[in-house]
Amino acid sequence: MKYTISYQKPHRHLIDISLQVEEHSGDILIVQLPAWRPGRYELGNFAKNIQKFSVAGTDGKPLSYRKVSKDSWEIDTPGQSEVTVSYSYYGAVLDAGSTFMDESMLYMNPVNCCMFVPSRINETCEIRFENLPQDYTIACGMKKTSGHVMEAENFHELADSPLIASNTLVHRTFDVEDTEIHIWIQGSVSIQMEKFIEDIRKYSIAQSLSFGGIPCEEYHYLFHFAPYKAHHGVEHHNSTVILMGPGSEFSHPEPYNELLAISSHEFYHLWNVKRIRPADMWPYDYTRENYSSLGYIYEGVTTYYGDYYLLRSGVITDEDYFDEFSRDVQKHFDNFGRYHYSVAQSSFDTWLDGYVPGIPNRKVSIYTEGMLAAFILDVWLMRDSNQQYSLDDVMLRLYRDFALKGKGYTEADYKNIIESLAGTSYSGYFEDFIHGRGKVETELPAALDFIGCELIKEDARYVFEHEYGFKLQGNSKYVVTSVVPDSPADRAGLAKDDELISANLVEFHGSNSAAEIFEDFGGGVVNLVVSSSNRLREVILTPCSVKYYPLYRVKRKATPTDEQLHNFNLWRSR
Numbered sequence: 001m002k003y004t005i006s007y008q009k010p011h012r013h014l015i016d017i018s019l020q021v022e023e024h025s026g027d028i029l030i031v032q033l034p035a036w037r038p039g040r041y042e043l044g045n046f047a048k049n050i051q052k053f054s055v056a057g058t059d060g061k062p063l064s065y066r067k068v069s070k071d072s073w074e075i076d077t078p079g080q081s082e083v084t085v086s087y088s089y090y091g092a093v094l095d096a097g098s099t100f101m102d103e104s105m106l107y108m109n110p111v112n113c114c115m116f117v118p119s120r121i122n123e124t125c126e127i128r129f130e131n132l133p134q135d136y137t138i139a140c141g142m143k144k145t146s147g148h149v150m151e152a153e154n155f156h157e158l159a160d161s162p163l164i165a166s167n168t169l170v171h172r173t174f175d176v177e178d179t180e181i182h183i184w185i186q187g188s189v190s191i192q193m194e195k196f197i198e199d200i201r202k203y204s205i206a207q208s209l210s211f212g213g214i215p216c217e218e219y220h221y222l223f224h225f226a227p228y229k230a231h232h233g234v235e236h237h238n239s240t241v242i243l244m245g246p247g248s249e250f251s252h253p254e255p256y257n258e259l260l261a262i263s264s265h266e267f268y269h270l271w272n273v274k275r276i277r278p279a280d281m282w283p284y285d286y287t288r289e290n291y292s293s294l295g296y297i298y299e300g301v302t303t304y305y306g307d308y309y310l311l312r313s314g315v316i317t318d319e320d321y322f323d324e325f326s327r328d329v330q331k332h333f334d335n336f337g338r339y340h341y342s343v344a345q346s347s348f349d350t351w352l353d354g355y356v357p358g359i360p361n362r363k364v365s366i367y368t369e370g371m372l373a374a375f376i377l378d379v380w381l382m383r384d385s386n387q388q389y390s391l392d393d394v395m396l397r398l399y400r401d402f403a404l405k406g407k408g409y410t411e412a413d414y415k416n417i418i419e420s421l422a423g424t425s426y427s428g429y430f431e432d433f434i435h436g437r438g439k440v441e442t443e444l445p446a447a448l449d450f451i452g453c454e455l456i457k458e459d460a461r462y463v464f465e466h467e468y469g470f471k472l473q474g475n476s477k478y479v480v481t482s483v484v485p486d487s488p489a490d491r492a493g494l495a496k497d498d499e500l501i502s503a504n505l506v507e508f509h510g511s512n513s514a515a516e517i518f519e520d521f522g523g524g525v526v527n528l529v530v531s532s533s534n535r536l537r538e539v540i541l542t543p544c545s546v547k548y549y550p551l552y553r554v555k556r557k558a559t560p561t562d563e564q565l566h567n568f569n570l571w572r573s574r
């Protein structure tokens with residue numbers, strides 16, 4: 001399969017792509033554009049970015065064709081041994097999984113924009129850039145055969161090999177064991193590069209130790225730094241794309257730690273999901289939804305380890321680690337979808353609403369709930385195996401017994417490995433935390449206690465949160481963003497998206513902040529006027545004894561027992 005990439009006017013964002021199919025036989029050829037991209041488990045419908053589709057035969061004359069699905073084409077090819085499919089792809093979105101072109105760069109995720117022949121998906125792919133400026137460098141995990149020509153073993157590798165071509169790429173390399181790590185930076189960033197490299201080296205070594213080596217000869221970090229707020233990463237088989245911003249802030253500790261956390265998370269995916277992958281997605285089927293209930297492993301376990309390896313390798317402090325842990329715990333408690341949908345159900349439904357807030361109280365996050373379930377499992381395994389095993393061993397077994405043997409795993413496989421290490425049944429764990437609801441909060445304090453940590457609960461910051469049970473957004477126009485089910489706000493009839501107009505005749509506008517207005521009422525009965533879709537309504541808030549939206553914080557105990565301290569040190573320094 002030969003792909004040729006060119007473009008004429010970068011400001012139009014149109015990339016001209018042609019796919020040359022040689023040695024074709026048969027009366028019909030089907031070509032397909034992926035409907036989604038691995039890493040984001042929802043339909044991307046990339047074919048909406050295609051225009052000027054045409055097909056030529058062996059002699060260069062047009063061939064007739066018809067669309068047979070939203071992203072596949074059936075071409076009439078009697079007597080044609082060579083077929084060339086040409087089209088333009090509109091690349092104007094810049095995120096960690098998209099395709100984008102302008103005067104400064106060509107950034108491609110081939111899974112968005114390269115068509116393939118489903119019956120010949122395993123054939124070698126050559127990708128040739130025809131008119132890239134001579135001073136452009138290409139950052140990519142794919143093998144370069146010459147200047148601006150690259151080669152992938154098959155379409156799966158091509159689809160999994162994003163690239164940035166530009167003349168402003170900053171490039172650094174260093175070795176971690178036998179693997180050459182490449183750092184590619186596009187965009188302006190303020191960062192202490194030597195420290196960044198040293199920190200990446202530390203967590204890479206720690207992760208590598210757990211799996212007996214890094215599973216690729218080269219690994220490429222493709223960083224985009226944007227001048228605006230951005231936080232997005234996507235994993236690949238020997239690379240990752242990470243978009244972060246604003247680039248001017250990474251000399252400050254908090255954004256810098258976030259950058260490390262996402263980098264460590266994506267690196268862990270090198271094993272977990274790029275190699276240790278659910279059987280549901282082995283191999284990836286690009287034409288349709290690949291449903292899986294195992295998001296609590298491929299994203300949840302990865303979220304747990306992304307931060308945890310930073311702690312273990314000494315890149316971040318205990319305090320930094322538990323601050324991040326606390327944010328996940330807070331997200332858990334602020335989401336009442338946890339009483340409605342399990343993490344397994346939410347994983348299956350990422351294809352439906354996994355990447356949007358969705359309707360209130362419907363679902364949970366596979367990242368947050370999966371991370372908490374992974375932490376509880378890790379601690380329980382330590383407890384049940386007399387400190388002999390941990391979640392590290394489960395992941396290593398999945399890697400050796402499934403990934404390295406070229407097959408995917410199921411939930412039963414995961415459970416069998418856990419039970420063989422723990423020496424006891426974990427049916428209760430799966431019933432409660434994976435397929436059940438509302439159990440994390442009853443078990444989390446005990447799991448934390450095992451390693452000498454505790455969960456601290458405090459009142460929410462604002463009176464309207466802790467007394468009435470709703471959250472607001474805005475600073476002069478206040479809109480309700482969430483309401484606790486059965487709270488005074490809910491009982492009074494307040495709903496998401498309602499706009500506050502007045503409270504006890506005090507209007508919400510200008511310098512009247514909602515926090516101060518509610519503070520003045522001291523938690524008593526409040527007569528609220530709200531606008532719901534431009535219709536004014538009155539709701540009367542009557543407080544009760546319950547405190548809503550408490551704040552949670554995880555921290556180490558000031559005086560742990562010897563046993564707790566021993567457990568903490570074991571967990572901390574694995």
Ligand SMILES: [Zn+2]
Pocket residue numbers: 265269298299302
């Ligand atoms: Zn991830």
